[in-house]
Amino acid sequence: MKKILAIVVLTGLLILLLSSFLEMPVLGSIENPSYNDTTHYYLDNAVEDTNAPNVIAAIITDYRAFDTVGETVVLFTAIAAAASVLRVLHDDSNKEKVKH
Amino acid sequence: MQLLNVVLVIFLIVCAIAVERTKDLLGAVIIYAAYGLVMAVLWLFMKAPDIALTEAAIGAGVTAILFIGVISRTRRME
Amino acid sequence: MDDLIVKTITRIIIPFIQVYGIYIVLHGHISPGGGFSGGAILGASLILYTLAFGYKDAAKKMPHHVGAILESGAILWFLALGLIGIFAGGNFLTNRDAGFYMGNLSMLFNAGLIPLVTLGIGAKVASTMITLFHTIIEED
Numbered sequence: 339m340k341k342i343l344a345i346v347v348l349t350g351l352l353i354l355l356l357s358s359f360l361e362m363p364v365l366g367s368i369e370n371p372s373y374n375d376t377t378h379y380y381l382d383n384a385v386e387d388t389n390a391p392n393v394i395a396a397i398i399t400d401y402r403a404f405d406t407v408g409e410t411v412v413l414f415t416a417i418a419a420a421a422s423v424l425r426v427l428h429d430d431s432n433k434e435k436v437k438h
Numbered sequence: 439m440q441l442l443n444v445v446l447v448i449f450l451i452v453c454a455i456a457v458e459r460t461k462d463l464l465g466a467v468i469i470y471a472a473y474g475l476v477m478a479v480l481w482l483f484m485k486a487p488d489i490a491l492t493e494a495a496i497g498a499g500v501t502a503i504l505f506i507g508v509i510s511r512t513r514r515m516e
Numbered sequence: 517m518d519d520l521i522v523k524t525i526t527r528i529i530i531p532f533i534q535v536y537g538i539y540i541v542l543h544g545h546i547s548p549g550g551g552f553s554g555g556a557i558l559g560a561s562l563i564l565y566t567l568a569f570g571y572k573d574a575a576k577k578m579p580h581h582v583g584a585i586l587e588s589g590a591i592l593w594f595l596a597l598g599l600i601g602i603f604a605g606g607n608f609l610t611n612r613d614a615g616f617y618m619g620n621l622s623m624l625f626n627a628g629l630i631p632l633v634t635l636g637i638g639a640k641v642a643s644t645m646i647t648l649f650h651t652i653i654e655e656d
Contacts, residue, residue, distance in 0.1 A: 365484065385621065387611075387612065388611055388612070388627050388628070388630060389612075389618045389619065389621055389626050389627045389628070390545040390546070390626070390627035390630050391545070391546055391621060392544070392545050392546055392547065392548070394488055394548075394550075395544050395545040395550055395630055395634070396545070396627070396630065398550070399544075399545075399550075399551075399629065399630045399633045399634060399637075400609075400611050400629060400630055403598070403609040403629070403633065404608065404609060406594075406633070406637070407594060407595070407598065407609075410590070410591050410594060410636075410637060410640060411591070413640060413641065413644050414587060414588075414591050414640075416644075417587060417644050417647055417648060420648055420651060420652075421647065421651055424651045424652065424654075425580075425651060487548035488548045488549065488550060488553065491540070491548065491549055491553035492552050492553040492556060495553055495556035495557050495560060496552075496556045499556075499560050500556060500559065500560055500563065500645055500649075503563055503567075503649065504648065504649060504652065507649060507652040507653045508652060510653070511652065511653075
């Protein structure tokens with residue numbers, strides 16, 4: 339009974355994903371929704387605005403620099419969490435406290 | 439070029455299924471590193487060399503080493 | 517691990533990996549690359565050193581407090597660069613209007629904010645990789 343339910347649910351998910359996949363534009367298509375005014379603005383003005391030949395670097399560290407601040411904060415939070423969990427066990431002065 | 443692309447995508451799917459089916463965690467990590475390397479080649483085919491560099495360094499190199507470090511502290515078998 | 521061949525090869529190959537990583541970080545605004553990929557390559561070279569020479573030697577080259585200073589310093593450097601834009605009368609992380617040096621197109625030092633930010637991200641990612649690896653493999 340459980341197996342049949344799982345197969346039905348997974349088949350429905352497969353049909354959903356395949357139907358949306360067939361609607362997607364092909365790679366590099368001119369009708370791609372991401373190929374809009376913002377793309378045209380970046381491609382036309384990025385070199386004059388930032389003076390950097392690499393448009394990708396101009397986007398991620400100048401136009402979208404605030405997103406990059408967020409990514410850096412994510413890295414900082416990850417390393418702070420890992421260090422605070424793992425370093426406590428290695429520190430000799432804390433070992434007695436952890437055991438009890 | 440199209441044929442190579444299809445072969446690489448099929449290899450990617452086989453790798454993704456094999457990572458999930460493998461009982462040996464060290465083998466699963468090595469298969470995952472192969473997955474990352476093939477993914478880097480596919481990013482290069484999609485005209486994204488930035489992402490290909492990052493994927494080759496992080497996905498195939500550092501992630502596998504970090505996983506192996508974690509396995510050496512815990513158990514190898516699932 | 518105490519193997520002469522691995523140690524010799526590592527000693528020869530590490531400078532080339534690090535020069536490649538620094539090249540990718542510095543040329544992030546000219547050619548494909550940038551802070552994340554270059555920093556990952558720099559961190560991978562230090563991880564290779566740890567694997568070949570053991571944790572004790574690597575902890576002498578890259579102690580934990582240096583990693584902590586690099587982590588905090590890089591993110592504060594990034595935020596300070598953003599605050600320059602506010603003090604110059606623009607938005608957070610303004611580039612051209614805040615008076616950064618623009619230079620000539622496709623020279624190494626141009627584009628104002630972008631190489632400085634990329635340098636900070638590169639240092640941050642490299643120190644994150646090596647600190648995470650050292651924290652995980654550290655013995656009691």
